[in-house]
Amino acid sequence: MKRRRDYDVIVVGASFAGLSAARALAQRGLQVAVLEKQKEPGARPHTTGILVKEAAELLCPPAQLVHKIHDVLLYAPNMKRLALSAPGYYFLTTETGALLRWMAQRTRDGGVDIIPGRVFETARYQGGGLLVEGEIPLTCRYLLGADGARSQVAKAFGLARNRRWLTGMELHVSGLSGIGDDALHCFLDRRLAPGYIAWAVPGVGGVTQVGMAFRDPRGQRPRDRWGLIMRKLESLADVSQAKTVGRRAGIIPTGGPISPFAAKQVMLIGDAAGWVSPLTGGGIHLALDSGRQAGMAVADYLEDGGLEPSRIMARRLSNFTFKRLLRLIADRAPPDLAQNLLLETPPFVWLARQIYFHKRLGLPKLTGLGSFLDPVSER
Known part of the structure; x- marks a missing residue:
């Protein structure tokens, strides 16, 4: 067994939340390691990587890794269309794997050790801290689990687990012409995506991201879903x-924040803690915000005698009451006829604007976080 390494904080998972937390901790001068089970950060992303404007402003990603989108086109099952936009608002599609690698390099530059290929299996308390077992044992004073919706950290410490989720699948398609380069196309159809939507959106490097998320994967083969969405796209673009x-594929937790999320x-932070919008499944903006907040709370606790970090985060995070209610409605997959009739009604248009643009119902009010590009303090 090789000699152990000692850290102040170990973060499990080089995710958006994990890297944001690690960078914040390094800015406070703490010794930090990030354990990533893949051979490199971003090797197998499970997210579409679509950034809302608020997330883009926090992250400030390189221009070559993103593509800007201004408009949303929402289609009823009968393909009747509702056009949505907001002055000054935009989304960014991203090369998600490359974006996470860029974040990881910035985090390394800040003095964080990122250890790829390191699978977290278990940890135990030892001598006032924690011992993360493995070929090279690691010790820390605090452990953050940013390891996704099926968190191994949660399992190791008997914490709550995500029990409700959507299944998401996405293809990157080349050669799909005529769909335009400035719109996010979203499709309502209970045959295709019960409980949520399907989408097609121009991505980075000339590809189109075509995906769907749905409540229950049983009862329909994936190829049948792909066939249905491609038939919808045939009316909008040349798919020949x-x-x-x-x-890519993955699960999206939609049960809201879990409890207990700490020991x-x-x-736990990010998807592991259920810090994802129950309605939309959007989690990147919240991951960046709350990851940094969690890192600062842990630094306060370790260095300055601050409150236990989970108490801080529980106060700052919304319980998403209204979005949980809307999720219950969406889970019941309103009939296609109802969606056809409701699409252009004032209440539906109002709600769609709230969901897609800046006034996001139920999001936690996290402020003063700065950009991911903020300089790291000297050690």
Whole structure:
């Protein structure tokens, strides 16, 4: 067994939340390691990587890794269309794997050790801290679990687990022409995506991201869903030369924040803690915000005798009451006829604007976080 390494904080998962927390901790001068089970950060992303404007402003990603979108086109099952936009608002599609690698390099530059290929299996309390077991043992004073919706950290410490989720699948398609380069196309159809939507959106490097998320994966084969969405796209674009060049899939927690999400010197963050919008499944903006907040709370606790970090985060995070209610409605997948009739009604238009643009119902009010590009303090 090789000699152990000692850290102040170990973060499990080089995710948006994990990297944001690690960088914040390094800014406070703490010794931090990030354990990533893949061979490199971003090797197998499970997210579409679509950033809302608020997330883009926090992250400030390189221009070559993103594509800007201003408009949303929402389609009823009968393909009747509702156009939505807001002055000054935009979304960014991203090359998600490359974006996470860029974040990881920035985090390394701040003095954080990122250890790829390191699978977290378990940890135990030892000598006032924690011992993360493995070929090279690691010790820390605090452990953050940013390891996704099926968190191994949660399992190791008997914390709550995500029990409700959507299943998401996405293809990256080349050769799909005519769909335009400035719109997020969203499709309501209970046959295709019960409980949520399907989408097609121009991505980085000339590909189109075509995906869907749905409540229950049983009862319909994935290829049947892909066939249905491609038939919808045939009315909007030329699909004759379409070719799949990449794919991804994953689960999206939609049960809201879980409890308990912390134990002594251990806390879950990001998807692991259910810090995702129950209605939309959007989590990147919240991951960036809350990851940094969690890192600062842990630094206060370790260095300055601050309150236990989970108490701080529980106060700052919304319980998403209204979005939980809307999720219950969406889970019941309103009939296609109802969606056809409701699409252009004032209440539906109002709600769609609230969901897609800046006035996001139920989001926690996190402020003063700065950009991911903020300089890291000297050690």
